[in-house]
């Protein structure tokens with residue numbers, strides 16, 4: 318029983334830490350990588366993340382790749398005259414001194430061609446490509462379809 | 475159509491806006507996630523909240539259904555009389571079973587409705603909802619669709635729309651006004 322409890326505590330800590338860990342690349346820091354459960358592998362998954370740029374140079378997120386999906390893409394949800402669409406975003410600006418969120422209802426990574434259904438508690442790596450800073454890989458935590466973001470102590474979301 | 479025109483004149487809609495038909499004048503028929511047929515007459519005397527979407531939608535639809543679930547939790551038993559339905563704009567893929575698997579992730583009071591392409595088109599036109607299939611290069615497709623949440627009073631009159639980016643603080647009072 319004691320062992321079971323300990324194991325449960327460890328896995329909770331590990332999963333909370335995953336989405337909350339911050340990865341830095343030069344002046345950029347990337348954190349809160351999360352996704353949502355999918356029903357089967359036929360439906361697209363989604364990818365959300367926070368990026369901040371503490372430097373003096375503007376940068377931009379220009380692409381993502383992941384072993385979890387054959388065709389990952391950057392999208393932006395746009396609501397115009399009450400109608401929602403999600404055009405492909407060629408590049409997501411990450412201006413100097415600012416942070417940008419890929420978050421529900423806005424920019425997001427669209428994970429098409431999933432290699433497997435995403436299940437709650439799973440995690441997978443996503444590599445972000447920036448125009449200037451290059452590439453960085455973050456761990457993405459799969460949360461429930463109802464989730465609004467990871468619960469991180471630093472309350473970035 | 476006469477009824478619609480009269481209604482629009484009476485309630486003086488904002489410039490360019492076209493209001494949904496009152497539930498009592500709607501004529502659609504759809505199938506819910508338990509394979510039961512549903513008609514507008516089934517909703518008479520109940521406040522109604524309707525959202526159009528599809529289960530292949532990874533961002534707007536789960537976000538809206540999460541929001542709706544939070545609103546329903548905040549309202550608690552007060553919202554038990556409220557009919558809450560997601561109507562699919564993608565009946566080709568959204569079978570009743572697909573909808574059941576999807577709405578099961580959210581507040582249990584949320585129903586999923588689908589139908590034939592014509593049945594969905596009729597419902598959408600009565601709610602004044604637009605949707606459009608967007609084909610992608612790989613043969614896959616997505617749907618653009620009206621993202622607002624429609625509210626109706628128990629007598630079927632249209633009450634208001636909760637827009638996609640509306641703050642939660644405004645959403646719950648809007649729902650509450652339809653409940654009494």
Ligand SMILES: [Cu+2]
Nearest residue numbers: 392403427533
């Ligand atoms: Cu998308």
